[in-house]
Amino acid sequence: MIAVENLVKRYGSFTAVDEVSLNVAPGQIHGFLGPNGAGKTTSIRIIAGLLKPTAGRIIVNGHDLAREPEAAKAALGFIPDRPFIYEKLTAGEFLRFHAGLYGMSDSDIELRIHEMLDIFELGKWQNELVESFSHGMKQRLVMSAAFLHRPKAVLVDEPMVGLDPRGARLIKDVFRRMAANGVAILMSTHTLEVAQEMCDLISIILKGKIIAHGTVTELRAMAGSPNEELTPVFLKLTGGSGLQEIDEIV
Amino acid sequence: MEGTAITRPFPFLLLPSLWASRNRARRRERGDGVRAVLFGAVGLAVMAALCYGAFWVTWQAAQYGELGDYLIRIGLSWLFLTFLSFLAFSGVVASLSTFFLSDDLRLILAAPVASRRLFLARFARTVAQAGWMVAVFLLPVLAGIGVAKCAPWSFIATATLTVAPFVVIPIALGSLTTLFLVNVFPAKRARDILMLMGLVFAISLVLLLRFLQPERLMRVESMPEVTDFFATLQSPITPLLPSFWAGEALFAGLQGGRDLLHIAALWSTAAAALVIVGWAFQRWHFSGFSKAQEVRKARFTQWRMLDRIAGLLPLSQVRKHLLIKDLKVFLRDVSQWSQLLLLVALMMVYLYNFRVLDLERIPYMSGFLKNIYAFLNLAMAAFVMSTVAVRFVFPAVSAEGAAFWIIRTAPISLRDFLWSKFWTGLVPVLLLTEILIVAGNELLGVDPFLKQMSAVAIVFMAFALVGLATGLGARYPRFAADNPSQIAGSYGGVAFMILAVLFILVMIVLLGWPSSILLLAQFRNRALTSGQELFIVAMFIAAAALSIATFILGMRTGVRALQDMDRTPS
Numbered sequence: 130m131i132a133v134e135n136l137v138k139r140y141g142s143f144t145a146v147d148e149v150s151l152n153v154a155p156g157q158i159h160g161f162l163g164p165n166g167a168g169k170t171t172s173i174r175i176i177a178g179l180l181k182p183t184a185g186r187i188i189v190n191g192h193d194l195a196r197e198p199e200a201a202k203a204a205l206g207f208i209p210d211r212p213f214i215y216e217k218l219t220a221g222e223f224l225r226f227h228a229g230l231y232g233m234s235d236s237d238i239e240l241r242i243h244e245m246l247d248i249f250e251l252g253k254w255q256n257e258l259v260e261s262f263s264h265g266m267k268q269r270l271v272m273s274a275a276f277l278h279r280p281k282a283v284l285v286d287e288p289m290v291g292l293d294p295r296g297a298r299l300i301k302d303v304f305r306r307m308a309a310n311g312v313a314i315l316m317s318t319h320t321l322e323v324a325q326e327m328c329d330l331i332s333i334i335l336k337g338k339i340i341a342h343g344t345v346t347e348l349r350a351m352a353g354s355p356n357e358e359l360t361p362v363f364l365k366l367t368g369g370s371g372l373q374e375i376d377e378i379v
Numbered sequence: 380m381e382g383t384a385i386t387r388p389f390p391f392l393l394l395p396s397l398w399a400s401r402n403r404a405r406r407r408e409r410g411d412g413v414r415a416v417l418f419g420a421v422g423l424a425v426m427a428a429l430c431y432g433a434f435w436v437t438w439q440a441a442q443y444g445e446l447g448d449y450l451i452r453i454g455l456s457w458l459f460l461t462f463l464s465f466l467a468f469s470g471v472v473a474s475l476s477t478f479f480l481s482d483d484l485r486l487i488l489a490a491p492v493a494s495r496r497l498f499l500a501r502f503a504r505t506v507a508q509a510g511w512m513v514a515v516f517l518l519p520v521l522a523g524i525g526v527a528k529c530a531p532w533s534f535i536a537t538a539t540l541t542v543a544p545f546v547v548i549p550i551a552l553g554s555l556t557t558l559f560l561v562n563v564f565p566a567k568r569a570r571d572i573l574m575l576m577g578l579v580f581a582i583s584l585v586l587l588l589r590f591l592q593p594e595r596l597m598r599v600e601s602m603p604e605v606t607d608f609f610a611t612l613q614s615p616i617t618p619l620l621p622s623f624w625a626g627e628a629l630f631a632g633l634q635g636g637r638d639l640l641h642i643a644a645l646w647s648t649a650a651a652a653l654v655i656v657g658w659a660f661q662r663w664h665f666s667g668f669s670k671a672q673e674v675r676k677a678r679f680t681q682w683r684m685l686d687r688i689a690g691l692l693p694l695s696q697v698r699k700h701l702l703i704k705d706l707k708v709f710l711r712d713v714s715q716w717s718q719l720l721l722l723v724a725l726m727m728v729y730l731y732n733f734r735v736l737d738l739e740r741i742p743y744m745s746g747f748l749k750n751i752y753a754f755l756n757l758a759m760a761a762f763v764m765s766t767v768a769v770r771f772v773f774p775a776v777s778a779e780g781a782a783f784w785i786i787r788t789a790p791i792s793l794r795d796f797l798w799s800k801f802w803t804g805l806v807p808v809l810l811l812t813e814i815l816i817v818a819g820n821e822l823l824g825v826d827p828f829l830k831q832m833s834a835v836a837i838v839f840m841a842f843a844l845v846g847l848a849t850g851l852g853a854r855y856p857r858f859a860a861d862n863p864s865q866i867a868g869s870y871g872g873v874a875f876m877i878l879a880v881l882f883i884l885v886m887i888v889l890l891g892w893p894s895s896i897l898l899l900a901q902f903r904n905r906a907l908t909s910g911q912e913l914f915i916v917a918m919f920i921a922a923a924a925l926s927i928a929t930f931i932l933g934m935r936t937g938v939r940a941l942q943d944m945d946r947t948p949s
Contacts, residue, residue: 174672177489181669199491203384207489213482217399226398229391230490232384258402 130155130204130282130313131176136185138171138337145171147337149185153282153313153330158304160328161317164367168337169317170210173286176315177207190281203231206280210287212271216260220251220270223259224277231278245273248303264291272300282313289320301327325359333366341366384491392487392500414873426519433523441527451524451633456626458520462513463549463622468580469509470553471560477504478554478664479561479671488668498660502653505554510546517542521629528633537632540642544649545625551652558659561667579720621645682707697791701799705775715863722767726815729759733822750898753825754891757833758883760815761840764808765879768848772804773875774866775849776941777856793941801849801934809841826898836890839926844879846930850937851875882929889922 131153138146146168153159163169174180176187178198187194190204214223221242228238246252249269259267268291275283288304289297304327308314318324324331325345333341333348341351345359352365440447440454478501487497517538525534624641631638689703709715733756776797779786786796816837820830855871866872893915900907907915 179485179488179669180672181666199493201491202489203491205489209485209489213486215395215399215483217402218395219402222395222398222402226395227486227490229387229394230487230492232386232491234385258406 130157130190131284131315132186132188133172133176134186134188136172136175136187137183138168138175138180139183144337146175146182149334149337149339151315151332151339153315155281155311155313156308157329158308158314158316158327160324160331161315161334162319162321162324162331162363163317163334167334169334170286172334173284173315173317174209177205177209177284178202203278204281206275206278206283208271208275208283208285208288210290212267214259214267214270217258219256219258220246220262220273221255223270224274227274228277233278241277245277248276249273250299265293265296268292269296269299272303276303276307280312282315283307285314285316285318287318288316289318289323297323321359321363333363335367386493386496389496389499389503392492392496393503395483396504411870414868414870417873417877422515426515429516430519430523433520434527435523437524437527448630451528452626452630455524455629456623459545459622459625460620462517462545463620464580466509466513466546466549467553467556468576469512470505470550471556472553473509473550474501474505474554474557475561477501477508478557478660479668484668488665494661494664495657498657498664502551502554502656502660506547506550509550509553513546514542525633530633531635533635533637534629534632537637537642538629541625541628541632541645544645545621547649548621548645548652551649551656554656555659558656558663558667561671562663621648682710685710695795697795698799698802701796702803705800705803708778718770722811726763726811729763729815730818730822733819749823749825750829750894752823753820753829753833754887754894756816756819756823757836757890758887760812760819760837761844761883761886762880763815764812764837764841764844765848765876765883767808767811768804768844768879769867769872769875770863772800772808772845772848773852773872774857774860774863775800775804776853776937777858777860777866778863780858780860783858794938797849797853797934797937797941800852801845804849805841805845808845809838812837812841826901828897828901829894832890832894836886836922839923840883840886843882843926843929843933847878847882847933848875850933850935850940851878853937854940882925885925886922889918889925893918 131151133149133151136146136149137144149168149172151159151161161169161173171180175182176189176194178194178201187201189201192201192204194201215226218226224242224245225238228241233241242255243252246255249272251266251269251273254262254266259270262270268288272288275285285304288300292300301323304314304316316324316328328345330342330344331348332339341348343351348359348366349362352362354362354365436454437451440450443450521534521538521542524530525538621644624644628638628641628645631641685703685706689699689706692699692702694702733752776783786793813834816833817830820833851871851874852866855869855874857866857869857871860866860869896911897907897915900911
């Protein structure tokens with residue numbers, strides 16, 4: 130559903146994304162892991178059509194993003210790490226506009242908006258201005274928008290940031306349900322427990338390059354720690370213990 | 380969604396702005412009504428003045444028969460030439476924001492929106508943003524000209540058919556420039572460069588207009604000079620410019636005729652410009668937008684000198700660091716410090732006016748007038764001070780924005796924090812206005828007593844107005860505002876301006892009344908009676924007391940508001 134082939138992004142002499150290739154099949158949740166500044170967000174923004182790649186090809190639902198951007202984007206839902214929402218619109222107005230952007234028919238819009246607001250527990254906030262929403266509510270509204278037009282593939286950048294345990298549980302359930310219905314999900318995250326719990330496949334990116342790829346079990350084997358949690362495996366693969374001399378700080 | 384997707388026409392993309400405006404109007408915040416009435420009244424007054432001015436000038440010119448017609452014709456062409464450059468520049472700045480820097484682009488570009496639809500929506504927004512001011516200005520001016528020339532009703536249609544394509548042409552040109560610039564420079568750097576260019580442009584325009592001495596055109600004996608003056612503004616390329624076509628079309632409309640050739644030229648050029656920019660947008664927009672998203676290492680000045688200078692000041696460690704932080708933030712923000720350039724240019728023009736003011740022409744009255752002007756100078760300097768204070772001092776607390784939690788959680792008192800803001804504002808404001816007063820009075824050659832009185836009075840007024848601005852800025856903060864102009868235009872900012880104007884008026888009365896008694900006695904070579912002496916002293920004491928009270932009350936209000944603040948932005 131999402132095929133990324135040899136993606137490269139250079140800023141002057143700095144290579145942020147270096148020959149990244151990925152494949153996310155329908156119904157699959159693909160985790161995209163890596164330390165800060167590794168190139169996750171840049172890759173996801175290129176796939177979403179917000180950044181121009183220096184080289185490489187992106188195919189979404191059989192459409193080349195560079196050649197048929199509208200057709201490729203129509204099949205995508207995007208949940209950015211710092212989403213933009215019109216603060217002076219109500220949740221309902223925001224979703225209505227979003228539905229219009231994706232070409233949904235008027236007869237379908239209202240019903241679908243109600244459905245999504247109910248799923249994300251925002252029903253009673255439909256007529257409230259977005260500016261009065263908490264961070265978690267805004268996050269859930271953006272997710273309602275991303276799933277509103279029934280996308281075939283969804284890109285998610287750090288989905289759990291700022292969500293309470295109930296919100297996080299809800300999002301995980303929604304993602305699982307969507308995947309079960311055949312939606313391909315590419316999710317970048319720092320929360321390794323989430324990746325371990327939800328992802329069918331994981332790619333680890335470091336300094337712009339994919340350094341490891343496989344299921345959680347395959348990654349454990351790769352790191353030589355078959356019984357460990359994902360966190361020590363991640364630290365071994367990305368080459369740092371991540372632990373400071375805490376005594377020095379205190 | 381494939382197969383069943385409906386493509387909505389481009390105005391759909393403008394809906395969020397319309398819905399947001401409607402929601403804003405429905406859920407008004409405190410002070411919105413006052414602000415709307417105040418700004419509305421000022422706007423209407425300015426439009427009425429423009430209408431009357433245009434009417435008067437046209438009426439006067441019409442008295443000269445054919446020469447008058449010639450002047451109106453060239454005047455119109457010249458007016459549109461000015462707008463042509465203004466709109467082109469305004470188009471560059473507005474399209475930079477609408478094409479590349481608007482936050483909602485991240486949402487829209489991720490959606491399946493065709494480049495052509497996006498262009499039409501964004502260009503419509505650019506035209507609205509860049510052109511509304513010209514439309515608001517032209518409406519009363521053309522109305523005034525039309526009434527003075529007894530133009531037929533068809534003039535309204537001619538004006539509409541002329542102005543609409545005229546506005547599109549330079550804005551399209553500006554947008555094209557932006558598309559080029561952003562593909563060469565990063566968008567944020569381009570914005571800084573443009574901002575500076577704009578200021579230099581504005582400053583040159585102000586200086587040029589002033590040094591052309593338009594007042595000489597008002598003298599009856601210089602009537603032949605008027606034609607020379609306008610003739611110098613003409614050049615062989617003028618007939619090729621849309622401003623000339625607009626001037627000609629409107630002039631024909633004034634006479635009740637129709638200049639279809641020039642109107643057709645305007646429409647066809649506007650259509651061609653739209654097609655060219657549309658093509659350029661489809662070709663270069665995405666690469667420019669992508670570039671605008673790239674965060675590069677910012678170039679900036681270290682300003683280490685500031686650390687050294689602050690180190691020498693007799694300030695506590697906390698205040699020293701607050702001062703250094705405020706100054707560095709200010710100096711690294713082009714949109715902030717560049718406004719000072721404009722201010723300096725306006726000051727130069729202001730002082731130059733005093734230099735060319737020829738009061739000696741009026742026999743017997745020059746001494747009296749000079750002293751009147753001294754008070755006018757004091758009032759003007761105080762108004763300049765309140766404008767500078769509302770723009771730079773009032774937003775000082777709000778400028779902490781989401782970083783205000785650092786101050787709230789640090790072990791420093793909010794009193795110290797606010798006083799640091801006060802001193803940072805007071806020193807430059809006082810320096811600026813003291814220069815205006817001393818230099819202005821020197822150029823005017825006013826009475827030595829008034830020179831000294833004004834120089835001392837402005838110190839008191841500076842403490843009062845800067846204290847009031849600092850205090851009210853803390854009392855009505857807008858931590859979420861995008862820029863200082865937004866903060867200055869908020870409820871608190873408007874309240875400060877109203878209080879500042881009242882304060883200045885009362886101060887002028889308190890200082891002017893006793894001074895006039897003193898000067899009159901001097902003029903008549905008479906000694907003051909003891910009653911008069913007592914009155915003069917009492918009035919001066921009242922002026923000082925009012926200043927001190929305004930200053931103390933302002934600061935106290937601010938400190939208390941900060942201490943009582945129940946929510947800290949973060």
